[in-house]
Amino acid sequence: MGSLNVPTRASLLGRIEAQAWDLIVIGGGITGAGVAQQAARRGWKVLLLEQRDFAWGTSSRSSKLVHGGLRYLKEGDIKTTLHSVWERERLMREAPALVQPQSFLFADCAGRKPGRWLMQTGLMVYDLMAGQRSHFYAKLARTRELAPGLNPPNLRGALVFLDAKTDDARLVQRVLQEAQTDGAVCLNYAAAFELLLEHGQVTGVTVEDAVHGGRYTARARAVVNATGAWADRLRAHLGAKPMLRPLRGSHLLISHARLPVTQSISMMHVKDGRPVFLYPWEGCTLIGTTDLDHQGDLNTEASITTAEVDYLLDAVNDQFPQAHIGRADIISTYAGVRPVVDDGQADASKATRDHVAQDECGLITLTGGKLTTFRLMAQDALALAAPHAGKAFARDKAVLFTPASQHPQWSAPVRERLQARYGRHAASWAASATPDELAFVPTTQTLWVELRLAAQNESVVHLDDLLLRRTRLGLLLPRGALDHMDRIRTLTEPYLQWGDAGWDAELARYRSLIARHYGLPMR
Ligand SMILES: Cc1cc2nc3c(=O)[nH]c(=O)nc-3n(C[C@H](O)[C@H](O)[C@H](O)COP(=O)(O)OP(=O)(O)OC[C@H]3O[C@@H](n4cnc5c(N)ncnc54)[C@H](O)[C@@H]3O)c2cc1C
Known part of the structure; x- marks a missing residue:
């Protein structure tokens, strides 16, 4: 509406x-x-x-990693790894703060695969491709400093390396x-x-x-x-x-306070040896992902299943056994469908x-x-x-993103945030932002002004456009951010012009959407 x-x-x-x-x-x-x-x-x-x-x-439903693709390297696909590493470097250079470096930590546990030396060899090649040395082996004491609470069975150290993350x-x-x-x-x-x-x-x-x-x-x-x-x-x-072979991957978001990681903890799931990770994202801890054939209608939003929730919780609790993360800790969930070209692989993760x-x-x-x-x-x-x-075409390496503008009165975190999101428009769009609007929405890294700017400039048609994609508050806050709806409405209604009946209809649509597709499945 x-x-x-x-x-x-x-x-x-x-x-x-x-x-x-x-x-x-x-x-x-x-x-x-x-x-x-x-x-x-x-x-x-x-x-x-x-x-x-x-x-x-x-x-909008990916794992949000701008990664060089270590897994491609493992499968011997040097070309894909190389291209991914170069593109990652380019994106971090051209859109800093939108594509940010993220430190990864992979626990080295006696008796678990892949072992330290295999990982280290892969990471050496990975670093060579990026033209920098970023990985190192952390002994047990250092591992515990880097990732307090990390304690999978037989932990003896960890490999630490750099990749990148974004807001997709x-x-x-x-x-x-x-x-x-x-x-x-x-x-x-x-x-x-x-x-x-x-x-x-x-x-x-x-x-x-x-x-x-x-x-x-x-x-x-x-x-x-x-x-x-x-x-x-x-x-x-x-x-x-x-x-195509549609493959579903699902994620959980929990409060960062419950699992305050600074590293991305990367692991092989104890049950099936698939790669799973958790990392700090936008003020929450993001946990993902699964990889399953998706049978649902593509025009209905995909949703996580109970089995996927349990699978992801098992992975977290294997690495952080004292944290006892459970269903009550989950703020939101989301699921996406990979457009994977069907190459006949029995194992979805190998497609x-x-x-x-x-x-x-x-x-x-x-x-x-x-x-x-x-x-x-x-x-x-x-x-x-x-x-x-009827055009001539040549591949090129031209810059993707035009430089971002800025305002002299912005603090560094505000500047980074606005430049990452609005690029060249940052200064003109946000110039009139009030100090209240330049504050962060509690527990998130989102500025209040982002809501107004989305409503004003970014083709918002429905409330879910505003809360699930222009901003991610619907994922990051309990109850899909409904507790903040008065302020959200005050900031955006002059531009959305929905009127009272329109807001009622949008709220009903949004409530139903988050209950069906962004929360916990019924047992
Ligand atoms: C769980 C999961 C985790 C992932 N993690 C990562 C990751 O960490 N890093 C990474 O690099 N990649 C990741 N990927 C892969 C990446 O997300 C996808 O490859 C990418 O988002 C696909 O983008 P797309 O534009 O091709 O498809 P989409 O984003 O799906 O866009 C296609 C669009 O077409 C629209 N459309 C369909 N039919 C019509 C029509 N008839 N008219 C108009 N519009 C139409 C749809 O509504 C849709 O919005 C992940 C994927 C999944 C599922």
Whole structure:
């Protein structure tokens, strides 16, 4: 119910048919955002369509690690590891505070795999790829200092190394912002409904406005299908055989005070030897993840199961046996579906995480892969789209993010936070923020002003857009942040203009959503 900036949305919808597009990108996750950004920067006329909210799909439900991919190294995939390490370094350099270094600690326990020497060899190669030495072996006393309470059976030390973390939904938003600055039109709640075909080639799509219900026809020289786990659905319009294996991964968020880690504790699950981790994220401790074939309807949000909750709690309590973390400690949960290309592996965790870029009748499908390598993936898609779009294309290493602006009166933590989220717009958008708005929401690293700025500038249509993706307060605070609703409403209602009935409807929708998909499953 309700929408922000109706004139702006209306004017964007009006442009769908008025313009001949070079490229239509379907899907507003990190993959689609990356393609839109790379194309718009090259001067292509780009329209991006997202059926729900930006990052509503997997790109707000990942483990939020911008990682070099140690697991690819273990599987001998040097190329993927190298690309991931380089992209990680680039993102940390260009978007510091949005993509931040995170120290990882892997407990070395007598009798458990992988042993110290295997890990150390892998980490040496990993460091070589990044061109720096970041790993070391911590003896038992040092391990206990670095991770108080860590006490798995037979602990004798730990390997410590560096990787990076982010806020995935904000990364998408920042990439979209760059694309928009370069002229891309990006619409949420606008689904590509049907493919338009001429002489067997895809020449556009019909678009359904999920806010007001209108239908539009968008024509383009090239169309990219960046719909992640949904990619087979659009391909089915061309009669193409399915190629994806949807795999669900779920996470728990608990209060940082209950498990106050500063390191990311990385481990192999005692039951099945799968990698699992927990780490400090946005003022909470995040625990993940699982890897299971997902049978549910993709258009219904995925949810964690009781078995997954127990599996993740077992992992934590194995590493921190005195912490006794239980269901009562869980603030929220979330689940996402990986768009994994089906390579016939029996074990889901061993299925390839590589991406696919392919051209079928002018529909360029780009799926699989991960957050970290979105820039390289986008260039693969544009290489295929360029001949259709009648454009010259060359891969490049141009800077992704334009430098962030700042305000002289901001403290360092406020500056970092705003620059990470709003980049070049940080100073102009937040210049009028009051001291109250520049305070942190208790127990989180979120500034109150982020709510207002989202409502004002970031195409918020529903309350869950505001609380689950523009900010993450719905995940970070008990009861989905409902206890703060008065202040949230005061800050945002001048811009959302929902009216009393609209707020009531949004609250009812949000309550039901968080109860069904972001809490604990019923036993
Ligand atoms: C549990 C889990 C943990 C992960 N952890 C990490 C990690 O730590 N690091 C990492 O690098 N990667 C990680 N990944 C992988 C990464 O999250 C995904 O590869 C990435 O988010 C996929 O992005 P995407 O844009 O391709 O798909 P999505 O984010 O799903 O975006 C596709 C979008 O297309 C939209 N769409 C579908 N059909 C239509 C249509 N007809 N019209 C318009 N829009 C449509 C959907 O609504 C959706 O928003 C993880 C994945 C999972 C599931």
